[in-house]
Amino acid sequence: MINRLVPVLTVIAGAIVAMLLGADAAWAQKRVALVVGNSAYQTVPQLPNPSRDANSVAKMFRDAGFDKVDIILDAGNLNFKRAIRKFQDESDRADIAVIYYAGHGIEIGGTNYLIPVDARLASDRDAEDEAITLERLVSSADGAKKLRVVILDACRDNPFTVKMRRERRTASRAVTASGLGKVEPTSTDTLIAYAAKAGSTAEDGVGDHSPFTTALLKNLTIPGLDIRLAFGRIRDEVLKMTGSRQEPFVYGSLGGGNISLVPAPAETREAPSSATDIKADYDLVAKIGSKRAWEVFLGTYKTGFYADLARAQLASLAEKSAGAVARPPSGNVAVPDVDDKTMAPGREPSARETADWNRVKDSTSPAALERFIRRHPDSPLAISAQQRLDVLKQAAQEREEKARAERERARAEREAAREAALKAAEEARKEAGRKKAEALAARKRDEEERRAKALEAAERAKALEAERRAAEAKREAEEAEKAKQAARAAALRAESERRAKAAAEARRKAEEAAALEAACKAQQGKLEAIIAKGSEGSGIADLKSFEKTITCDRIRPQAVAALEKFDDEAAKRAAAQPNSPELVRAAQTQLARIGCISDTPDGVLGPNTKSALTRYLAAKGRKSGSDIDVTEAMVAGLKKEGGRVCMPECKADETLKGSVCIANAKPEEPKTHARDSRHERRKSARRERTRPSHASRPAPRARQQASSRPSSRYGGGGGGHATMIGVGF
Numbered sequence: 067m068i069n070r071l072v073p074v075l076t077v078i079a080g081a082i083v084a085m086l087l088g089a090d091a092a093w094a095q096k097r098v099a100l101v102v103g104n105s106a107y108q109t110v111p112q113l114p115n116p117s118r119d120a121n122s123v124a125k126m127f128r129d130a131g132f133d134k135v136d137i138i139l140d141a142g143n144l145n146f147k148r149a150i151r152k153f154q155d156e157s158d159r160a161d162i163a164v165i166y167y168a169g170h171g172i173e174i175g176g177t178n179y180l181i182p183v184d185a186r187l188a189s190d191r192d193a194e195d196e197a198i199t200l201e202r203l204v205s206s207a208d209g210a211k212k213l214r215v216v217i218l219d220a221c222r223d224n225p226f227t228v229k230m231r232r233e234r235r236t237a238s239r240a241v242t243a244s245g246l247g248k249v250e251p252t253s254t255d256t257l258i259a260y261a262a263k264a265g266s267t268a269e270d271g272v273g274d275h276s277p278f279t280t281a282l283l284k285n286l287t288i289p290g291l292d293i294r295l296a297f298g299r300i301r302d303e304v305l306k307m308t309g310s311r312q313e314p315f316v317y318g319s320l321g322g323g324n325i326s327l328v329p330a331p332a333e334t335r336e337a338p339s340s341a342t343d344i345k346a347d348y349d350l351v352a353k354i355g356s357k358r359a360w361e362v363f364l365g366t367y368k369t370g371f372y373a374d375l376a377r378a379q380l381a382s383l384a385e386k387s388a389g390a391v392a393r394p395p396s397g398n399v400a401v402p403d404v405d406d407k408t409m410a411p412g413r414e415p416s417a418r419e420t421a422d423w424n425r426v427k428d429s430t431s432p433a434a435l436e437r438f439i440r441r442h443p444d445s446p447l448a449i450s451a452q453q454r455l456d457v458l459k460q461a462a463q464e465r466e467e468k469a470r471a472e473r474e475r476a477r478a479e480r481e482a483a484r485e486a487a488l489k490a491a492e493e494a495r496k497e498a499g500r501k502k503a504e505a506l507a508a509r510k511r512d513e514e515e516r517r518a519k520a521l522e523a524a525e526r527a528k529a530l531e532a533e534r535r536a537a538e539a540k541r542e543a544e545e546a547e548k549a550k551q552a553a554r555a556a557a558l559r560a561e562s563e564r565r566a567k568a569a570a571e572a573r574r575k576a577e578e579a580a581a582l583e584a585a586c587k588a589q590q591g592k593l594e595a596i597i598a599k600g601s602e603g604s605g606i607a608d609l610k611s612f613e614k615t616i617t618c619d620r621i622r623p624q625a626v627a628a629l630e631k632f633d634d635e636a637a638k639r640a641a642a643q644p645n646s647p648e649l650v651r652a653a654q655t656q657l658a659r660i661g662c663i664s665d666t667p668d669g670v671l672g673p674n675t676k677s678a679l680t681r682y683l684a685a686k687g688r689k690s691g692s693d694i695d696v697t698e699a700m701v702a703g704l705k706k707e708g709g710r711v712c713m714p715e716c717k718a719d720e721t722l723k724g725s726v727c728i729a730n731a732k733p734e735e736p737k738t739h740a741r742d743s744r745h746e747r748r749k750s751a752r753r754e755r756t757r758p759s760h761a762s763r764p765a766p767r768a769r770q771q772a773s774s775r776p777s778s779r780y781g782g783g784g785g786g787h788a789t790m791i792g793v794g795f
Contacts, residue, residue, distance in 0.1 A: 108183055170225075301314045
């Protein structure tokens with residue numbers, strides 16, 4: 067055993083040194099991939115497999131060490147084009163570029179198109195706008211320096227061809243009903259792989275993947291395998307899986323030399339023939355646990371159960387940020403028995419793996435075990451699951467053989483019973499024949515006796531009756547034949563009329579749909595033109611008039627929303643106009659705050675408001691004309707005022723103290739002039755009665771407002787008692 071393992075240890079040691087020194091130049095090439103899977107088509111039945119195929123292919127490229135893998139599922143027209151444009155930039159900086167597409171494809175007039183999920187192909191002319199040309203997809207990889215590969219799993223029976231109208235009169239040929247048309251790459255070192263030969267269809271399969279993608283996942287990224295040989299293996303496997311109904315085909319050519327998507331390991335050796343030897347080498351590499359060691363193992367053992375486990379271990383290492391490299395053991399490696407509790411070399415099972423295993427370890431369903439192995443291929447418990455699966459399959463085979471033997475025995479018993487039944491039936495038939503013959507002989511004798519009695523009269527009556535019946539039967543037969551022919555003709559006419567009506571109805575619906583779509587496009591353009599003009603001028607009137615003429619349901623909500631927006635913009639412009647109710651109300655509020663008006667804000671530019679504005683402007687030292695406009699600038703200036711601006715207007719015998727009018731003190735009159743004083747007081751009273759009332763004069767209102775404020779007669783307001791001074795009495 068030690069002598070046999072020495073070459074493997076030497077190879078692994080060299081690989082570890084090369085990895086540590088960064089000497090693996092084969093991996094220096096930059097590889098990028100674009101993966102597209104379209105399943106959820108909106109106007110035709112959905113496809114079950116493309117999205118699953120795309121996810122698995124993207125994982126395959128990531129596991130193969132590609133530098134960049136872009137995946138897009140259920141791509142609409144715009145997202146599809148953006149993905150192609152982005153990939154074009156990435157392939158310009160790469161050595162190898164690979165594109166995989168799964169979904170619907172179609173050929174129209176010699177041009178191949180790939181169908182986005184939101185495509186609406188009412189006629190063959192729509193393809194140029196609604197679909198993506200294959201040429202555009204292929205050209206996005208032209209920037210790659212060494213190799214360009216385009217893989218198309220799009221050769222399915224296409225439901226779009228049934229719905230599309232044929233409008234291209236000068237096309238070189240009609241829409242292809244099956245598959246894609248032949249294509250030749252325009253750039254060198256380019257391969258275009260079809261899932262089926264040009265003009266034929268590919269099967270979608272009954273499993274998780276199509277037959278083409280199943281073979282692709284198995285063979286495309288084998289390390290060191292030339293890509294032409296990989297596609298050859300894929301072709302052979304698809305032919306085998308489909309019973310030669312589907313043959314993949316590759317267009318393009320490459321130069322000499324080995325060209326592979328995944329470089330080969332540095333060294334390989336012949337795999338030992340014993341499964342025990344493979345298991346021992348697997349355990350040894352698991353103890354080392356490095357990425358390069360697993361690559362050397364896969365280079366030595368390319369297929370088989372342990373090769374699959376090694377790939378799973380390699381994928382697990384790729385997800386970790388770092389891995390420890392342990393020294394290989396110096397002695398013999400034991401092969402432990404594997405059961406439910408066996409821990410495979412490398413790591414312990416996770417809690418998730420243990421929980422899933424506990425649910426299926428006692429199961430008798432092979433499907434459950436297969437799902438566990440697919441879900442956890444790198445788990446140590448996958449070996450136990452495989453062993454239990456093998457036992458279940460062996461037991462199922464034994465049960466099948468036993469059931470087959472039981473069926474053979476039951477068949478033999480049924481054959482014996484059938485032969486006995488046939489023999490008994492033959493004997494009964496013979497006995498019935500004998501009795502029937504005797505009854506016939508008796509009836510014959512009775513008939514001869516009756517005929518002898520009836521003699522000639524009976525024979526003549528019978529002849530006449532026979533002639534009458536024959537004539538009646540002939541007449542009925544002729545009438546029946548005529549009725550049958552008439553019914554057949556009526557049925558043919560009814561069927562012809564029904565088909566004609568159905569065809570006319572289908573044409574009518576198609577024409578109505580086309581007319582509605584054309585009207586929608588025209589109304590959409592008109593709506594966008596009105597919106598572009600804006601809400602100023604005749605914009606609102608135009609939009610209201612257009613809204614009344616809308617016939618397309620999807621345009622109406624847009625028009626209503628645009629009209630609401632226009633109304634809001636018009637309202638804002640109206641509110642910003644001079645003397646608008648909004649601006650007047652805002653000015654009245656600020657004038658009341660700074661003591662220039664006492665009226666409640668009502669948005670009306672009346673005499674009181676104009677007077678208050680005049681007082682405010684006079685207080686600020688600004689002249690005002692006869693017409694005062696309330697503008698946004700004036701309201702902004704009022705808002706900036708920090709306190710009272712307008713002072714109350716005092717009477718001639720009053721003095722303004724702060725913001726309050728106070729009556730002037732009267733001097734004492736000499737007693738010698740009492741008569742004259744009384745005379746003056748009477749004159750003053752008459753003048754007071756002829757003075758206008760306080761309610762009609764603005765000045766007393768200002769005094770009344772001012773008098774409501776507390777004020778100290780002696781100055782100061784920090785303490786003590788404030789005295790309220792009544793003014794205007």
